[in-house]
Amino acid sequence: MRALLTRLEQAAVLDRAGDRLQRGVLAVLRPQRVRDVLHGVWLGHPLHPALVQLPVGAWVSAAILDLLPGQRRAATALVGVGTAAALPAALSGLNDWASLAREQRRVGMVHAIANGVGVLLYGGSLAARLAGLHAVGRTLGFAGLSAVSGGAFLGGHLAYKQASAVNHGIPELRQLSDGWYAVADLAALPERTLHTRRIDEVSVLVYRNGDQVSVLLDRCAHQGGPLGEGELVTVRGRDCVVCPWHGSTFQLGDGRVVHGPAANDQQVLPTRVVGGVLQTRLP
Known part of the structure; x- marks a missing residue:
């Protein structure tokens, strides 16, 4: 795992796509006031790690309910809440990512891709549940939880190994x-x-x-x-x-x-x- 993460940090092949994405994020989020809100300047604390608590908590709770009988409605509601809450969390994360160093952005890109796959799987899970296909919804939900868990692991690597969003002083x-x-x-x-x-x-x-x-x-x-x-x-x-x-x-x-x-x-x-x-x- 250590070797794999080191190779990811050094994966210059990701830079071309990463640089384009960075320019796009900075262009879309051009007003400084918008970027400051998403960074968490008003809070005095990075906003992204605070926002991710809601989708992750909702999805983990839904997975637990999926293992219990008679909890379809509650699990569906939690999947919907988590999927909706993932959007502002992702936006704040992209805003932070655009200001990182290149080797941090490489890991951050894969972190974002894993979480993006997870959100898509949860979106499919929600659609299946609403259509009455609860077995399919549960399967997609567990797959989505696996994807976002991998993304969370990389997010921890960004914070604790690469010192992203920590106070460097x-x-x-x-x-x-x-x-x-x-x-x-x-x-x-x-x-x-x-x-x-x-x-x-x-x-x-x-x-x-x-x-x-x-x-x-x-x-x-x-x-x-x-x-x-x-x-x-x-x-x-x-x-x-x-x-x-x-x-x-x-x-x-x-x-x-x-x-x-x-x-x-x-x-x-x-x-x-x-x-x-x-x-x-x-x-």
Whole structure:
């Protein structure tokens, strides 16, 4: 299985179709507001893994009911609910997929294909049940559950092995020990300019606006891009930084994500000034 997954990650043959699909997704979901909603920016958490709970839960419950006598009506209702709920889950997943690295998109494509086959099988299962062909409906339902289970396995590989939709900045915190760290002389920090400093082996982004000074992890939460090389912008009256890699935008004052593809806030570190020296520590 390990060898098979490694070959899938390295399957460059998928890139031609993947690149076309990526361009299509980005073209259809062009408004930034739509993409932010589907990423889960408003929630502060990736939306796709939250949405998949409903179809998967409904389908697993339907499979259990299919093994019990006298539960045809309830099982049919659950298959219908799961199939309908799969559509927004798939849309949010495609939106996230379009912002991933190429080797992640390869696995993601097969993940999407497996789930797509599962949805088609469940659609057929629902049609068969409504037509009174419950034996056929059950068979198609179990086949659909097998397909989406394979897709879920690949989704777990994307998250846990390939670090898709996780906060890439957080591992930096594990390199810091407790205590305060000197960052810079406060008087030497120009205002409204992005600065990077290192504390131990961790790069941090320092931003000063008058008496307000913020220290954030420099690695972008989305894919680890260097925020210190990003663009300083103003969004709704607040100073923000735009990641140079994929355009994720964060408020510099509190790290809150403003625009995706990041759905997690950027980690902000506590600060204090002692003897004119800016210090920071672990949250």
